[in-house]
Amino acid sequence: xxxxxxxxxxxxxxxxxxxxxxxxxxxxxxxxxxxxxxxxxxxxxxxxxxxxxxxxxxxxxxxxxxxxxxxxxxxxxxxxxxxxxxxxxxxxxxxxxxxxxxxxxxxxxxxxxxxxxxxxxxxxxxxxxxxxxxxxxxxxxxxxxxxxxxxxxxxxxxxxxxxxxxxxxxxxxxxxxxxxxxxxxxxxxxxxxxxxxxxxxxxxxxxxxxxxxxxxxxxxxxxxxxxxxxxxxxxxxxxxxxxxxxxxxxxxxxxxxxxxxxxxxxxxxxxxxxxxxxxxxxxxxxxxxxxxxxxxxxxxxxxxxxxxxxxxxxxxxxxxxxxxxxxxxxxxxxxxxxxxxxxxxxxxxxxxxxxxxxxxxxxxx
Amino acid sequence: xxxxxxxxxxxxxxxxxxxxxxxxxxxxxxxxxxxxxxxxxxxxxxxxxxxxxxxxxxxxxxxxxxxxxxxxxxxxxxxxxxxxxxxxxxxxxxxxxxxxxxxxxxxxxxxxxxxxxxxxxxxxxxxxxxxxxxxxxxxxxxxxxxxxxxxxxxxxxxxxxxxxxxxxxxxxxxxxxxxxxxxxxxxxxxxxxxxxxxxxxxxxxxxxxxxxxxxxxxxxxxxxxxxxxxxxxxxxxxxxxxxxxxxxxxxxxxxxxxxxxxxxxxxxxxxxxxxxxxxxxxxxxxxxxxxxxxxxxxxxxxxxxxxxxxxxxxxxxxxxxxxxxxxxxxxxxxxxxxxxxxxxxxxxxxxxxxxxxxxxxxxxxxxxxxxxxxxxxxxxxxxxxxxxxxxxxxxxxxxxxxxxxxxxxxxxxxxxxxxxxxxxxxxxxxxxxxxxxxxxxxxxxxxxxxxxxxxxxxxxxxxxxxxxxxxxxxxxxxxxxxxxxxxxxxxxxxxxxxxxxxxxxxxxxxxxxxxxxxxxxxxxxxxxxxxxxxxxxxxxxxxxxxxxxx
Numbered sequence: 001x002x003x004x005x006x007x008x009x010x011x012x013x014x015x016x017x018x019x020x021x022x023x024x025x026x027x028x029x030x031x032x033x034x035x036x037x038x039x040x041x042x043x044x045x046x047x048x049x050x051x052x053x054x055x056x057x058x059x060x061x062x063x064x065x066x067x068x069x070x071x072x073x074x075x076x077x078x079x080x081x082x083x084x085x086x087x088x089x090x091x092x093x094x095x096x097x098x099x100x101x102x103x104x105x106x107x108x109x110x111x112x113x114x115x116x117x118x119x120x121x122x123x124x125x126x127x128x129x130x131x132x133x134x135x136x137x138x139x140x141x142x143x144x145x146x147x148x149x150x151x152x153x154x155x156x157x158x159x160x161x162x163x164x165x166x167x168x169x170x171x172x173x174x175x176x177x178x179x180x181x182x183x184x185x186x187x188x189x190x191x192x193x194x195x196x197x198x199x200x201x202x203x204x205x206x207x208x209x210x211x212x213x214x215x216x217x218x219x220x221x222x223x224x225x226x227x228x229x230x231x232x233x234x235x236x237x238x239x240x241x242x243x244x245x246x247x248x249x250x251x252x253x254x255x256x257x258x259x260x261x262x263x264x265x266x267x268x269x270x271x272x273x274x275x276x277x278x279x280x281x282x283x284x285x286x287x288x289x290x291x292x293x294x295x296x297x298x299x300x301x302x303x304x305x306x307x308x309x310x311x312x313x314x315x316x317x318x319x320x321x322x323x324x325x326x327x328x329x330x331x332x333x334x335x336x337x338x339x340x341x342x343x344x345x346x347x348x349x350x351x352x353x354x355x356x357x358x359x360x361x362x363x364x365x
Numbered sequence: 366x367x368x369x370x371x372x373x374x375x376x377x378x379x380x381x382x383x384x385x386x387x388x389x390x391x392x393x394x395x396x397x398x399x400x401x402x403x404x405x406x407x408x409x410x411x412x413x414x415x416x417x418x419x420x421x422x423x424x425x426x427x428x429x430x431x432x433x434x435x436x437x438x439x440x441x442x443x444x445x446x447x448x449x450x451x452x453x454x455x456x457x458x459x460x461x462x463x464x465x466x467x468x469x470x471x472x473x474x475x476x477x478x479x480x481x482x483x484x485x486x487x488x489x490x491x492x493x494x495x496x497x498x499x500x501x502x503x504x505x506x507x508x509x510x511x512x513x514x515x516x517x518x519x520x521x522x523x524x525x526x527x528x529x530x531x532x533x534x535x536x537x538x539x540x541x542x543x544x545x546x547x548x549x550x551x552x553x554x555x556x557x558x559x560x561x562x563x564x565x566x567x568x569x570x571x572x573x574x575x576x577x578x579x580x581x582x583x584x585x586x587x588x589x590x591x592x593x594x595x596x597x598x599x600x601x602x603x604x605x606x607x608x609x610x611x612x613x614x615x616x617x618x619x620x621x622x623x624x625x626x627x628x629x630x631x632x633x634x635x636x637x638x639x640x641x642x643x644x645x646x647x648x649x650x651x652x653x654x655x656x657x658x659x660x661x662x663x664x665x666x667x668x669x670x671x672x673x674x675x676x677x678x679x680x681x682x683x684x685x686x687x688x689x690x691x692x693x694x695x696x697x698x699x700x701x702x703x704x705x706x707x708x709x710x711x712x713x714x715x716x717x718x719x720x721x722x723x724x725x726x727x728x729x730x731x732x733x734x735x736x737x738x739x740x741x742x743x744x745x746x747x748x749x750x751x752x753x754x755x756x757x758x759x760x761x762x763x764x765x766x767x768x769x770x771x772x773x774x775x776x777x778x779x780x781x782x783x784x785x786x787x788x789x790x791x792x793x794x795x796x797x798x799x800x801x802x803x804x805x806x807x808x809x810x811x812x813x814x815x816x817x818x819x820x821x822x823x824x825x826x827x828x829x830x831x832x833x834x835x836x837x838x839x840x841x842x843x844x845x846x847x848x849x850x851x852x853x854x855x856x857x858x859x860x861x862x863x864x865x866x867x868x869x870x871x872x873x874x875x876x877x878x879x880x881x882x883x884x885x886x887x888x889x890x891x892x893x894x895x896x897x898x899x900x901x902x903x904x905x906x907x908x909x910x911x912x913x914x915x
Contacts, residue, residue, distance in 0.1 A: 108447050186436075215633075307636060308579065308871070309873065309876075326444030326445055
């Protein structure tokens with residue numbers, strides 16, 4: 001329906017349905033309204049409404065000149081939109097001015113305007129640092145590992161949860177499972193430290209079960225670190241991430257399941273042929289958004305769980321920025337590393353989006 | 366009836382006023398200035414309505430809200446402030462001091478100092494001169510480089526090999542001089558006593574190496590070779606910089622740790638524990654020995670051993686005079702900095718965000734007066750200490766327990782501990798500056814097991830266990846320079862990289878199956894950090910300091 005229509009809040013129903021309903025039930029003075037309304041809309045639109053069909057009509061109104069009248073009519077919308085544009089500008093674009101630092105030898109004393117420009121020297125310094133290259137590797141590895149594990153686990157969990165028949169049981173499991181999301185990382189890492197310590201419950205279980213001879217100090221071996229981080233992320237976020245899939249599952253038409261049941265489909269067949277395809281658009285959109293986040297592999301977890309022994313696998317770009325940018329006072333280098341991260345993220349998200357488009361899936365833009 | 370109502374309303378109004386704004390008016394009716402301070406060292410915040418703080422505020426007309434480092438390194442905290450460009454009125458940036466100076470965040474104090482007699486007298490002229498930065502100005506006042514009249518230290522506040530008194534008692538208080546003897550003792554004790562009285566497993570030796578606290582693992586080789594705590598290097602013969610990371614002693618020390626690690630004497634969680642976990646571990650009384658600085662563990666651990674009654678089991682720690690071999694004389698303990706020596710690397714500074722520099726300096730000056738010093742160090746007379754007929758201060762047992770109680774400390778005591786303070790004698794010339802330095806008070810508050818142990822060794826203080834040493838030379842301490850290095854110079858860059866590398870490799874070699882080859886690998890990796898850049902800059906600084914003294 002067109003904007004400004006008095007029935008527009010009924011957009012779940014088809015136009016003809018809503019028109020009928022309105023005519024018979026809702027508005028006593030419907031006729032009057034319709035006449036007044038129709039006088040205000042252009043002829044081409046009137047046709048759409050009258051026939052009750054949503055066929056695509058090339059509406060010349062889209063290329064219509066912006067008139068003061070039109071602006072006044074949409075005043076409220078414009079004000080709201082402006083608020084968000086201003087917000088975005090102040091908090092997302094204005095800080096980008098600081099990127100200048102990466103091309104300077106920035107000294108806080110001299111400020112942004114007074115510092116000496118050095119071109120790409122800081123980037124050169126960055127990429128000739130073996131630590132930085134290792135840090136990129138760690139970030140990517142942990143990012144991909146986290147993405148894959150939390151992503152798959154959330155879907156699996158949502159589907160499993162959906163299969164539970166008893167409502168109260170389902171609800172309570174759901175509530176319990178997303179509680180960890182509200183814990184801060186400092187608490188989660190504290191718990192992990194206790195659980196995985198040599199005298200912790202995991203070691204105790206493994207030793208008692210005879211799987212291990214001696215307790216392992218999990219945090220002392222670089223080979224475990226990435227998996228511990230992925231595990232921590234899964235534990236903390238699975239329940240929370242599953243919410244969105246659960247809601248997507250709820251919106252699947254129940255008649256499909258009924259039809260499938262009549263055709264003799266079991267649970268597994270229903271999941272494979274109805275649930276999964278039903279939430280596929282949601283999965284794709286979330287996957288795309290998360291790909292852009294791969295380099296945000298984390299800061300707190302690695303910072304809090306890391307120690308000297310595993311620092312070669314635990315440090316992420318964010319920790320590197322903190323260490324060299326903030327601690328060592330080389331703000332230019334920190335900014336350069338930050339720019340690198342942003343650029344790679346943009347490339348990743350554009351690439352993923354293109355792939356999605358090509359394969360005919362949902363895409364972000 | 367109406368009169369009553371009015372009275373009630375007036376009372377309510379008065380109470381509301383007292384509750385909201387009344388506290389900021391002092392006895393003279395003038396407003397109390399409120400300053401803010403940040404110290405880039407761990408510390409505990411006191412309550413806003415702290416009693417002694419209020420008394421000091423009434424007497425001086427100012428109070429300071431202090432905040433401390435939490436969960437970050439000093440450089441991180443300071444770097445964040447610089448990036449934001451906003452500072453508290455007072456700051457001690459610790460290892461981040463140089464960054465604050467370079468960012469132009471500090472107010473030059475040299476023009477003001479002469480107007481404040483207490484501040485002026487706090488340091489000697491030579492010390493003031495050492496505080497000057499390369500632009501010729503003084504920006505901060507080191508708070509711990511002043512001993513009034515004479516050194517009275519009873520506690521070894523610094524680094525040492527510590528051991529629980531129960532181990533020494535069990536072995537009949539043997540003389541322990543070397544690392545081998547130390548670990549032999551721990552081994553034989555743990556063999557005879559695998560658990561504590563309540564069945565908790567004993568831990569032979571633990572190593573704290575979280576972040577900047579890894580000195581507990583890292584810098585022992587300098588002490589083992591009989592040098593004092595220059596912190597980052599050895600100064601040989603008072604003229605030459607030597608790297609303690611590569612000495613034969615270093616190899617032997619880490620080799621010994623490796624051997625003990627394999628035997629299970631060294632706590633397997635050593636390299637992954639956090640500071641909190643470490644303190645919790647020591648507080649259970651399970652750990653027989655470790656290297657640490659007294660200030661890093663003793664305050665929290667001793668209080669909790671006392672509360673749990675573990676003093677009776679002999680779980681308190683005493684230091685041992687350990688070196689690499691018996692013919693090397695130890696210098697674990699040196700007299701506090703005073704006279705011409707000073708840690709010029711950090712101190713209390715006033716920032717450009719402070720709107721009342723003179724008021725801030727006046728407050729520091731007031732804090733150094735006799736009356737306020739006593740309030741800061743001893744507390745309130747009659748409540749926290751009593752005065753004997755001879756003018757000597759003393760405390761009752763209850764007062765001592767109060768002074769160890771965290772809640773009481775937060776609500777009542779206010780030491781302003783990172784503002785300039787004296788050690789040694791009090792300005793009255795009779796008492797020690799602080800209770801822990803008061804000889805009788807020290808003895809009375811000593812746990813029984815420590816008292817027995819000290820007596821067995823013929824010592825009267827912790828310091829006697831190690832023996833006192835004068836400050837080794839005019840250059841001392843070199844850490845005040847390495848602490849202020851930044852990555853802007855090759856030496857500073859090397860220093861940072863060496864630190865990173867050691868964080869990873871020292872635990873690795875201690876845990877290595879084949880120590881000798883691990884050591885070789887470590888030395889190769891170490892050489893790639895270009896330690897020679899660092900050492901040559903340290904040598905330049907040493908030469909500069911020596912030349913300055915002449």
